Amino acid sequence: MPTENALIAHRSVVELHQWIEAVFRGAPDSVAVRERLMGSFHRDFIMVTTGGQTVGLPEVEALFQRLAGARPALNIEIDACETLAQEKSQVxxxxxxxxxxxxSVxxxxxxxxIEVIDQQPYWRFLQETAIPA
Structure with a gap:
């Protein structure tokens, strides 16, 4: 049975990508959504992209600003979410x-x-690996 923190983290995975989709599509409330999105990241957030680059929170924020409204047909699907490890507040x-x-697919x-503090998820690290078509 998943712990409460694991359930919060899994819900965050889905919500975060819904917000990214809204920003990239240029939804009417995308500025407010982008603020909520950026509030989901820990200030020390690090991401390793599918291209192997390591970026921090300032680069991620610049990406969301640059691509806001640039992909109006985007639909992001999340599945196969599972907990690999959990230690206290980190999932x-x-x-x-x-x-x-x-x-394009x-x-x-x-x-x-994802670190869960007072039931609030904060993304600390993300690594993406492309799946060949």
Whole structure:
């Protein structure tokens, strides 16, 4: 049976990607959504992209600002979410993320470390690995 922190982390995986989709699609409330999205990251957040680059929170925020409204047909599907490890407030999740954008489909496996503080999830680390088409 998943712990409360694991359930919070899994819910965060889905919500975070719904918010990313809304920002990239240019939803009417995308500025407020982007603020909520950025509030979900720990200030020391690190991400390893599918291309192998390591980026921090400032680069991620710049990416969301730059791509706001740039992908109006984007649909992000999340599935296969599972807890790989849990230690006190930290939960490590793995999930498959599939981006449908017009005729383009790109999928990746992602591993995220999410810290849950007072029932609030904060993303500390994310590594994405492309799944070949």
């Amino acid at each position: 490590v999740c793995r999930y498959r993320e599939t981006h449908h954008d017009g005729d 790109q999928a990746r496996w992602s591993v995220a470390m």
